[in-house]
Amino acid sequence: MRRHFAAADRILVMMQDDPDPDAIASALALKTLLGRTRPHAILGTFGTITRPENRALTRILEIDVEQIKPRAVADYDMIAMVDAQPTFFEEALPEIDLVIDHHPEEAPVRARLRDVRPAYGATSTILTEYLRAADVKLTQRLATALLYGIKADTLHLERGATRADMEAFAFLHPLANHSAFRRIERPEVPLEALDALAAGVGRRRLVDDVMFVHLGPVGYPELIAQFADRLLQVQGVQWSVVSGTLHAEVHLSVRNVGYVRAAGDVVRQAFGDVGGAGGHRAMAKAEVRLRDWRSHVGDTSDDALAAAIVTRFLRALRGGDGARGRDERD
Numbered sequence: 001m002r003r004h005f006a007a008a009d010r011i012l013v014m015m016q017d018d019p020d021p022d023a024i025a026s027a028l029a030l031k032t033l034l035g036r037t038r039p040h041a042i043l044g045t046f047g048t049i050t051r052p053e054n055r056a057l058t059r060i061l062e063i064d065v066e067q068i069k070p071r072a073v074a075d076y077d078m079i080a081m082v083d084a085q086p087t088f089f090e091e092a093l094p095e096i097d098l099v100i101d102h103h104p105e106e107a108p109v110r111a112r113l114r115d116v117r118p119a120y121g122a123t124s125t126i127l128t129e130y131l132r133a134a135d136v137k138l139t140q141r142l143a144t145a146l147l148y149g150i151k152a153d154t155l156h157l158e159r160g161a162t163r164a165d166m167e168a169f170a171f172l173h174p175l176a177n178h179s180a181f182r183r184i185e186r187p188e189v190p191l192e193a194l195d196a197l198a199a200g201v202g203r204r205r206l207v208d209d210v211m212f213v214h215l216g217p218v219g220y221p222e223l224i225a226q227f228a229d230r231l232l233q234v235q236g237v238q239w240s241v242v243s244g245t246l247h248a249e250v251h252l253s254v255r256n257v258g259y260v261r262a263a264g265d266v267v268r269q270a271f272g273d274v275g276g277a278g279g280h281r282a283m284a285k286a287e288v289r290l291r292d293w294r295s296h297v298g299d300t301s302d303d304a305l306a307a308a309i310v311t312r313f314l315r316a317l318r319g320g321d322g323a324r325g326r327d328e329r330d
């Protein structure tokens with residue numbers, strides 16, 4: 001790989017559109033492996049980083065991620081791609097020099113050099129192996145990023161982690177900065193968001209083991225997911241359903257304790273007919289345009305939205321007249 005890239009003046013290390021920690025850490029690791037400093041290699045994406053944890057990662061570890069235009073790709077001599085494959089992009093791309101990824105191949109990956117290992121839980125694990133093989137001394141910053149990449153992609157080694165991921169994790173753990181880690185994992189909540197939370201919690205509905213909180217208008221969508229995580233900690237709660245509105249859409253995040261019905265199935269059944277809905281076993285989300293909600297469901301005042309979400313969700317969760325349950329307020 002080093003030999004291949006040695007001839008290039010400017011290298012682009014490409015990540016997916018909303019780069020996640022695994023992509024960002026892998027890109028930083030590849031740049032280190034190739035021995036490049038700015039401006040010779042840049043970490044680029046066509047999109048932006050949206051999740052607060054991921055923004056915190058780049059801010060706290062001072063990792064430069066540049067948003068680039070598709071036509072700017074031609075300005076680089078060589079292109080590497082990490083945690084993604086050329087077919088994941090809608091944009092027309094020139095020949096890719098290197099792909100390192102752990103996603104299954106949708107179509108055969110076309111690149112001059114390629115290392116795709118679908119069995120791995122994280123691309124960061126693959127890059128950690130390269131760095132160790134090449135005897136590169138890891139900085140605390142890079143070790144922290146890679147450890148976070150593995151943790152984020154494997155849900156703390158609980159999802160899809162292999163022996164290789166665990167070995168990389170054990171290698172990186174003593175090298176990482178754990179106080180930086182904590183600051184990244186628990187992103188700051190803006191002061192104004194507390195008012196939305198306080199009001200939402202005041203209007204909460206707890207029906208049996210399902211906690212519903214409608215926040216009303218929110219500043220950014222990740223708040224909804226953050227609060228859904230938190231509210232699952234309430235005693236006796238097995239499901240948390242948090243909703244809010246922004247950009248003329250209603251956003252909804254669902255979390256559960258993991259040993260109940262798959263959250264993705266319930267959310268798809270409850271809201272799939274009016275908007276985008278789906279997810280995994282223990283987390284799911286839905287996004288519905290208010291315009292579509294009005295024409296298919298009804299009133300979009302906050303009270304009406306909150307009530308319709310309760311009814312639809314419980315019906316999907318329980319079937320039939322599932323909306324009838326023991327309400328905290330009964």
Ligand SMILES: [Mn+2]
Nearest residue numbers: 022083123153
């Ligand atoms: Mn990944």
